[in-house]
Every structure is written in structure tokens, then in C-alpha cells.
Amino acid sequence: MLRVGDLVADLVRVVAAAGVAWSAVAGTAADVAVFAVVVAVVLVPRLTALPRPVDAAVAVTWVVAGWANVLGLYVAVGWIDIPVHATTPGATAAAVYLLLARAGLVAGLHEPGTRRAAIVVVTTAVGTTLAVWWEFYEWIVYHGAGPPVVGYGDTVLDLLMGTLSSAVAGLGLALWSAAGWGTERLALR
Structure with missing residues (x-):
């Protein structure tokens, strides 16, 4: 598997x-x-x-x-924006959290005294920041290319989706920690 x-x-x-x-x-x-x-x-x-x-x-x-x-699917298929913004920041935030933990910048998942709530908070903050950067990118690209195709409502919904997905990713990492699962890729046998 x-x-x-x-x-x-x-x-x-x-x-x-x-x-x-x-x-x-x-x-x-x-x-x-x-x-x-x-x-x-x-x-x-x-x-x-x-x-x-x-x-x-x-x-x-x-x-x-x-x-x-x-x-051009974000323009042609309007609904695709929501699942993308509801998954990508969270997945990325989980990866960034694990890399930050390896670098010693945040608590590792299995360090004594690690509070699982802190894992959720930091992962959510990382993912929300990534979602904001994504919106900066969209604004720069679409603003410079002519009339904006994204508006205030789109931006707020994208940020909400990015924040929620990051909170879910943080909860996932906290559950991962509680289960005692490793943070390294297992070797194939």
C-alpha cells in the first residue's frame, strides 16, 4: 500500500x-x-x-x-475556486508545520510538553498567512491584466476557506500526534 x-x-x-x-x-x-x-x-x-x-x-x-x-478554470468554472481554496492552504500548512518542527522553530509533534492546541493554532496561522499571500498573488495577476475578475466577496470566501482548511489540517496534525504516528516517511520494505 x-x-x-x-x-x-x-x-x-x-x-x-x-x-x-x-x-x-x-x-x-x-x-x-x-x-x-x-x-x-x-x-x-x-x-x-x-x-x-x-x-x-x-x-x-x-x-x-x-x-x-x-x-482559466477559476473564471470558467466558478465553483472550482472553493474546493481549491478549501484544501490547498491546509495541506501546505501541515507540511510547513512539520518542516518548521524539524528546524526547531516550533514544537515537534512528539516532544514532551507539546500542547496539541498549539499545533492547531500555529498550523492555522501558517495556512491563513499562505491564503493571504495567495490572495495577494491573485490581486497582482488579475489587477494588472485588466478588469478584476475577483472581488471582495471572492477574496473573503477564499480567505475563510484557507483558514478553515488550515484549522482542519492543524486538528489532523494534533490527532496524528495523539496517535503517536511518526513525522518521517516510513521506509519501504
Whole structure:
């Protein structure tokens, strides 16, 4: 089962790399830049051996977000914005929390005295910050390209979804901690 999880996440990374190639041929320089960022982000969990569920969540959410962006789905299919904003910041926040813990900047999941509520609060704060940066990006891209296609209501809903997904990710990490599960990718046997 672990091999299947790795295979799926790695195939998703291939789809991200294909996005760079596709964008170079059929897209714009901005599309290439989007996928360059997506590829960099989806490689981090694999290269740093984060647990498979976090790796897969980051890979899938970022690749979906990237393709939705370059294919114009946020404009053409209005509802797609909500699930993307309701998953991507949370998955990313969980990964960032684990990396911050490895760097000793926040409490590790299994350190004595670690308060699980603090895990939730920090993960929510990280994800909310990521959601704000995403909205900055959207404003810069859409504001500079002509009439804005995003408005105040869209921005507030996106931030709400990003904050809620990050809180859920924090709760997930707290439950992960309570279960005593590891924070490193298990070796395949």
C-alpha cells in the first residue's frame, strides 16, 4: 500500500512537470512560472521525506490549483475556486508545520510538553498567512491584466476557506500526534 501511495504522488508530480512543458509550448510565460512554482512545491515533501499523506495532499492540491489557474478554470468554472481554496492552504500548512518542527522553530509533534492546541493554532496561522499571500498573488495577476475578475466577496470566501482548511489540517496534525504516528516517511520494505 505504501508503494501505491508513493506511485500516486510521484505520478501527480509528473503531471506538474508536464504542465511546465505544456505551458512552454501552448501557454504563456506566466503559465510556465505557475508550473515552475508548483513543481518546486510538490517536490519538497518528497525530498524532505514528509509522511505520505502530507506528501500526497500537497502534490494533489497544488497540481489541481496550478492546472485550474493556467486553464482559466477559476473564471470558467466558478465553483472550482472553493474546493481549491478549501484544501490547498491546509495541506501546505501541515507540511510547513512539520518542516518548521524539524528546524526547531516550533514544537515537534512528539516532544514532551507539546500542547496539541498549539499545533492547531500555529498550523492555522501558517495556512491563513499562505491564503493571504495567495490572495495577494491573485490581486497582482488579475489587477494588472485588466478588469478584476475577483472581488471582495471572492477574496473573503477564499480567505475563510484557507483558514478553515488550515484549522482542519492543524486538528489532523494534533490527532496524528495523539496517535503517536511518526513525522518521517516510513521506509519501504
